[in-house]
Amino acid sequence: MSFSVSLQGQTALITGAATGIGRATALLFAQAGARVVVNHRGQDAEAASLVQTIEAAGGQAIALDADVSDASAVQRLVDEAIAACGALHILVNNAGIIQEKAFLDTTEADWDRMLGTDLKSVFLMCRAVLPGMVARGSGAVVNIASDLGILGRERYAPYCTAKAGVIGLTRSLAREFAPHQIRVNAIAPGPVATAMVSLEHMSAEWVEKELAIPQHRLGAPEEIAATALFLASDLSRFYCGQVLGPNGGSVMP
Numbered sequence: 586m587s588f589s590v591s592l593q594g595q596t597a598l599i600t601g602a603a604t605g606i607g608r609a610t611a612l613l614f615a616q617a618g619a620r621v622v623v624n625h626r627g628q629d630a631e632a633a634s635l636v637q638t639i640e641a642a643g644g645q646a647i648a649l650d651a652d653v654s655d656a657s658a659v660q661r662l663v664d665e666a667i668a669a670c671g672a673l674h675i676l677v678n679n680a681g682i683i684q685e686k687a688f689l690d691t692t693e694a695d696w697d698r699m700l701g702t703d704l705k706s707v708f709l710m711c712r713a714v715l716p717g718m719v720a721r722g723s724g725a726v727v728n729i730a731s732d733l734g735i736l737g738r739e740r741y742a743p744y745c746t747a748k749a750g751v752i753g754l755t756r757s758l759a760r761e762f763a764p765h766q767i768r769v770n771a772i773a774p775g776p777v778a779t780a781m782v783s784l785e786h787m788s789a790e791w792v793e794k795e796l797a798i799p800q801h802r803l804g805a806p807e808e809i810a811a812t813a814l815f816l817a818s819d820l821s822r823f824y825c826g827q828v829l830g831p832n833g834g835s836v837m838p
Contacts, residue, residue: 590818593618596670597817598663600653600710601680603628605779606729608635609806610677610813613633617814619675623648624664626680653680654701656709663713672721676714678707678751679729684779685791688742703747707754711769723769727816729809730756730828732775732835740791744833748773749820752828759826770816770824772786776833778803799834 597614601607603625611621612635621639623646625632632648637648647669651662666673667687681703686696707728733741734748752771759769776795796802812831815821830836 586740589617590814591618591816592675592818595674596620596666596672597647597675597793598622598624598666598710598714599676599677599679600624600706601626602677602828603631603635603648603786604778606774606806606809607677607679607780609810610679611635611646612639613807613810613814614817615639615642615646617818618644619817620644620670621646622670622673624653624662624680625649626650626652627737635652641775652708653710659706659709659713659762663710667717669719673714673717674723675727676710677727677729677813677817678710680779681747683744685740685788687740691743697771699743700747702781703744704750704754707751711754711758713769715758718767719762719765722766725817725821726755726758726767726769728769728771729765729813730755730829731772732773732832735773735828735836738794755828756826763825767820768816769826770821771808771828772812772816773828773830773832773836774804774809775804775830775835777806777809777812798832802833804831804833 595620598606599611602611615621623632636646636648651658697709728751730751731748733745737745755771812829
């Protein structure tokens with residue numbers, strides 16, 4: 586017996602989609618039949634390569650550069666996406682950054698940058714995309730949080746705060762927009778093998794702490810993308826304000 590998940594006829598806008606979890610999600614959504622809007626910031630080569638890969642496989646995609654922490658840039662992004670692709674049926678808020686730093690060394694600029702990219706962007710994107718979903722009476726929003734938004738971790742206060750905020754915002758929006766047949770849910774991944782979980786952004790000590798979970802391994806971006814596909818598809822029709830945790834056992838609610 587064969588089984589497949591279809592996003593045929595739908596357009597998905599994925600922020601931070603040029604690399605990592607966003608890239609894997611874009612590829613999987615395209616394979617499921619969605620037209621994909623690949624948002625990125627200053628990653629022209631990576632985004633173009635992703636679009637080329639999707640198109641070579643028979644899919645449809647466009648790449649749009651925008652800083653999703655900036656309100657005017659977000660509105661331009663959404664306007665351009667709608668002009669090119671029509672209605673936006675799915676929004677995946679994936680853009681994010683991370684920084685390891687002792688709390689007492691954390692500057693106001695560090696805090697503002699983290700909260701802007703990881704939390705404010707979700708607010709701005711939802712504010713720009715949800716009106717169209719409300720008018721149409723359907724839609725799905727998938728917000729990428731983190732297990733650290735639940736667990737907390739020393740030396741990552743702004744990141745943990747932002748991701749906890751994503752979870753709270755998800756639940757609030759889920760309650761407000763469920764009457765419009767819009768599903769808003771979140772994913773709180775554990776450690777995933779991307780550039781963010783590397784010695785470029787974390788000390789060796791903290792990379793090892795990331796591995797101190799029952800499965801004792803990093804997840805693959807494709808494993809998180811599979812959860813995003815589920816939440817974007819009709820298979821998750823009864824999911825509302827949920828936080829799914831592909832995390833190797835780091836959090837067991």
